[in-house]
Amino acid sequence: MNPPDSPHHSQLGATIGAVGGPIGxxxxxxxxxxxxxxxxxxxxxxxxxxxxxxxxxxxxxxxSQL
Incomplete structure (x- = not known):
């Protein structure tokens, strides 16, 4: 349970998703x-x-005999 870490993870996930979408x-x-x-x-x-x-x-x- 470490709240300061969770926004970092969600941001990373969103970045990977944003990059992965167009690549896909x-x-x-x-x-x-x-x-x-x-x-x-x-x-x-x-x-x-x-x-x-x-x-x-x-x-x-x-x-061809036209």
């Missing part, structure tokens, strides 16, 4: 961005493959 948000944003970028590139690759396959199918099926 930044880390979440970076991780989210990386995951989002990977997912986006996978979808992009899939779409590009579908377009390429479609173009090849058109060209190979005689679609």
């Amino acid at each position: 948000i930044l880390a979440g944003g970076i991780i989210g961005g990386v995951i989002g970028g990977l997912v986006g590139s996978k979808i992009g690759q899939k779409a590009a493959n579908l377009v390429n396959d479609g173009m090849h199918a058109l060209i190979n099926s005689g679609g």
